[in-house]
Amino acid sequence: MADDRFHVYDTTLRDGAQQEGLNLTVADKLAVARHLDGLGVGFIEGGWPGANPKDTEFFRRAQTELDLKHAQLAAFGATRRAGVKAADDPLVAALRESGAPVVTLVAKSHDRHVELALRTTLQENLAMIRDTVSHLRAEGQRVFLDAEHFFDGYKSNPAYALEVLRTAAEAGADVIALCDTNGGMLPDELADIVHEAVQAGARVGIHCHDDTGCAVANTLAAVKAGATHVQGCANGYGERSGNANLFTVVANLQLKRGFDLVPQAALADMTRIAHAITEVTNVTPNSHAPYVGMSAFAHKAGLHASAIKVDPNLYQHIDPAAVGNDMRMLVSDMAGRASVELKGREMGYELTPEHTKTLVERVKDLESKGFTFEAADASFELLLRDTVAGERKRHFEVESWRVIVERTKGGELVSEATVKVHAKGERIVATGEGNGPVNALDKAVRLALEQLYPELAKLELVDFKVRILEDTHGTDAITRVLITSSDDTGEWATVGVAENIIDASWQALEQAVTYGLLRAGRDC
Ligand SMILES: CC(=O)SCCNC(=O)CCNC(=O)[C@H](O)C(C)(C)COP(=O)(O)OP(=O)(O)OC[C@H]1O[C@@H](n2cnc3c(N)ncnc32)[C@H](O)[C@@H]1OP(=O)(O)O
Numbered sequence: 001m002a003d004d005r006f007h008v009y010d011t012t013l014r015d016g017a018q019q020e021g022l023n024l025t026v027a028d029k030l031a032v033a034r035h036l037d038g039l040g041v042g043f044i045e046g047g048w049p050g051a052n053p054k055d056t057e058f059f060r061r062a063q064t065e066l067d068l069k070h071a072q073l074a075a076f077g078a079t080r081r082a083g084v085k086a087a088d089d090p091l092v093a094a095l096r097e098s099g100a101p102v103v104t105l106v107a108k109s110h111d112r113h114v115e116l117a118l119r120t121t122l123q124e125n126l127a128m129i130r131d132t133v134s135h136l137r138a139e140g141q142r143v144f145l146d147a148e149h150f151f152d153g154y155k156s157n158p159a160y161a162l163e164v165l166r167t168a169a170e171a172g173a174d175v176i177a178l179c180d181t182n183g184g185m186l187p188d189e190l191a192d193i194v195h196e197a198v199q200a201g202a203r204v205g206i207h208c209h210d211d212t213g214c215a216v217a218n219t220l221a222a223v224k225a226g227a228t229h230v231q232g233c234a235n236g237y238g239e240r241s242g243n244a245n246l247f248t249v250v251a252n253l254q255l256k257r258g259f260d261l262v263p264q265a266a267l268a269d270m271t272r273i274a275h276a277i278t279e280v281t282n283v284t285p286n287s288h289a290p291y292v293g294m295s296a297f298a299h300k301a302g303l304h305a306s307a308i309k310v311d312p313n314l315y316q317h318i319d320p321a322a323v324g325n326d327m328r329m330l331v332s333d334m335a336g337r338a339s340v341e342l343k344g345r346e347m348g349y350e351l352t353p354e355h356t357k358t359l360v361e362r363v364k365d366l367e368s369k370g371f372t373f374e375a376a377d378a379s380f381e382l383l384l385r386d387t388v389a390g391e392r393k394r395h396f397e398v399e400s401w402r403v404i405v406e407r408t409k410g411g412e413l414v415s416e417a418t419v420k421v422h423a424k425g426e427r428i429v430a431t432g433e434g435n436g437p438v439n440a441l442d443k444a445v446r447l448a449l450e451q452l453y454p455e456l457a458k459l460e461l462v463d464f465k466v467r468i469l470e471d472t473h474g475t476d477a478i479t480r481v482l483i484t485s486s487d488d489t490g491e492w493a494t495v496g497v498a499e500n501i502i503d504a505s506w507q508a509l510e511q512a513v514t515y516g517l518l519r520a521g522r523d524c
């Protein structure tokens, strides 16, 4: 069980699920909870039982299907309605019956919200808090209180906001999490208010939204001011601009401020966990996310690479391995010799200074014509092999290719491609049909080569991106095609550039097949 002196409290399954476009099934919620427990968070807020059947079901299934090693489940809900007893409020009953050891109650702490949104008196709101907290405590549940709009409330009526905090603490709430519900706060002012709340004598937590882009900074400022309970969401999910990214918060506190929040081994697994959660939520991972993003330790500028060659710490704030991420070199027209040398080493090649120089020149020249190698590692490796081996031996030589697109009498569009290749001393002609010209070419080239290279059966074209460069030239614009291919062990990307989209696609396709054969360990 996690240390109770400082809480890492995750609200992905409740506030994270309030993100536009994010929709989790009960099975998804259970899967995310297991990942969060693997990270070692102390509390997982599972949702609002009683508010919808899915969240009620989550808490029911969690009792038998979740075997949490670190975390405790928290059920979220509101204080009782005005004018009824907590014991008689059906939503409070759902919290009581959720099976969760912890209940987090949202309560109004802003006087205007009490009067306008709850449409009750300030005294009745305090009674709602007192009554609900003490009722759930008496039922044996631990209670935390989310003081909604606390910072805006404090600015409007500090005495009342602090009265809410004291009332909850006196009734038995262990933590009063101060919520920047509208996400409008900046760190300095927020820290001052947290300091005042801590002085009032309660254990204070912090719950920040990212509407000013300061949710993580505000959370860290609150901790500095005395908060000992941090709330946030995996990958920064949440209502509007999101919540404080819990991964960033944990990494900052543990690696920069010396807190011992999650096991080191779990922290070193954080990048995998962050990506595993995106698989469940079906939200594209933010490659620029701090610590866990694919680009978080990717270096593009030549000057950076030249210093990194001497010591990676010169251009990195931490060792990426501490959060399970990796340093990557990007090769582009911003690369210098060091970038290319390090990228070559990453790929398993020790390049001579002459080869490095030639490669830098070829990359800069090709990028000026529209190629992009940072997005096409496989094309860069083929270029590197050409440079090192003079003209690299080929698995196959292309004599010609042709594509016909036909609109049939019935209105159907059919593409037919013919490729003529030479491989292993044979001349092979093959024809493929597809729903588009690239699909037809892909089928034809595999048909031609699969009899000689059966491993091509595993190759799959998984993504195809087209970009028109210099589009002011109208039909003379250059087309760049990026193809991502996969086999049963991984993915690779190739690039083609030409005035004609089919020609650019063919270049990327031909390299994809060649690289696939090299990956499979095929000699020419
Ligand atoms: C800041 C936050 O993000 S808190 C989390 C918010 N999350 C959600 O709202 C998602 C889940 N919510 C729901 O499913 C529904 O809103 C429910 C089931 C909770 C309530 O639904 P309904 O009964 O139809 O009420 P409705 O949503 O229209 O309004 C909310 C009611 O809760 C009351 N309320 C709001 N905050 C509180 C509070 N802290 N304590 C007690 N009552 C509250 C409002 O005054 C309003 O009361 P009214 O019905 O008398 O007008």
Ligand SMILES: CC(=O)C(=O)O
Residues within 6 Å of the ligand: 015, 106, 146, 147, 148, 149, 179, 180, 181, 182, 207, 209
């Ligand atoms: C409780 C909550 O989610 C908020 O005030 O933002």
